[in-house]
Amino acid sequence: MTRTHFAEAAVGGAALLYAARRYYRNWGTTKAECRRRLPGDELVRSPALQSTEGILIDAPVRAVWPWLMQLGEDRAGFYTYESLESLLSRDYHGDHAIRPEWQRLEPGDPVRLAPPGWLGRRGGVLLRVASVVDKQSIVLCGTPPEFPWEAVWSFHLEPHWDDQCRLLVRTRAGLRHPGQVFVTEAAGPVVSLTVRGMLLGIRERAEATPVATRTPEPAA
Numbered sequence: 001m002t003r004t005h006f007a008e009a010a011v012g013g014a015a016l017l018y019a020a021r022r023y024y025r026n027w028g029t030t031k032a033e034c035r036r037r038l039p040g041d042e043l044v045r046s047p048a049l050q051s052t053e054g055i056l057i058d059a060p061v062r063a064v065w066p067w068l069m070q071l072g073e074d075r076a077g078f079y080t081y082e083s084l085e086s087l088l089s090r091d092y093h094g095d096h097a098i099r100p101e102w103q104r105l106e107p108g109d110p111v112r113l114a115p116p117g118w119l120g121r122r123g124g125v126l127l128r129v130a131s132v133v134d135k136q137s138i139v140l141c142g143t144p145p146e147f148p149w150e151a152v153w154s155f156h157l158e159p160h161w162d163d164q165c166r167l168l169v170r171t172r173a174g175l176r177h178p179g180q181v182f183v184t185e186a187a188g189p190v191v192s193l194t195v196r197g198m199l200l201g202i203r204e205r206a207e208a209t210p211v212a213t214r215t216p217e218p219a220a
Helices: 004-022 031-035 059-070 082-088 178-208
Strands: 049-057 110-114 125-132 137-142 150-160 164-174
Touching: 031 049, 049 178, 059 150, 059 164, 059 178, 082 178, 110 150, 125 150
Parallel strands: none
Antiparallel strands: 049 164, 110 125, 125 137, 137 150, 150 164
């Protein structure tokens, strides 16, 4: 392939990815939900990228919250598709149990996305807890060198009647360099599919959890 053909293919691929964004970004959410200000947005004030994904869960907030509290590569995992989660973790486990020892998060606590050594990153990839509002929201933030760029990943639960709830996941990234923008756009479909799998995994677990075991006490 000549340089000209390579450049044309690269431009064509970039254009295709850009055109496809509207099909995979903001998956499962309304325009109003995408426009709303959510806790954590203020941590990246002028994002180069923002997405909001959501799902309706046929279970109350108290059934969903414990599953969110134990997210993490070295905790319960991310409940997404095994083939995708295995790319992030050496030891995929797809936990189907609520663990009392993982039911406590405090500001500053690490939430690991990938283990040390992943893709040559000595410390792996991790976010830190910015805030937790019980049974309402968890806001995680990332900054270099622990995360490649400034980012916010937040989870928001909203009750619908007494027996349903809405789960929203907001991602905001403060990208500073063209290379970072290209990487995030290229990875966009895979990231979105991973998040969608996570939402479906959380819904499956929350809807299958017996009411009596849905809200364990955090381990001391």
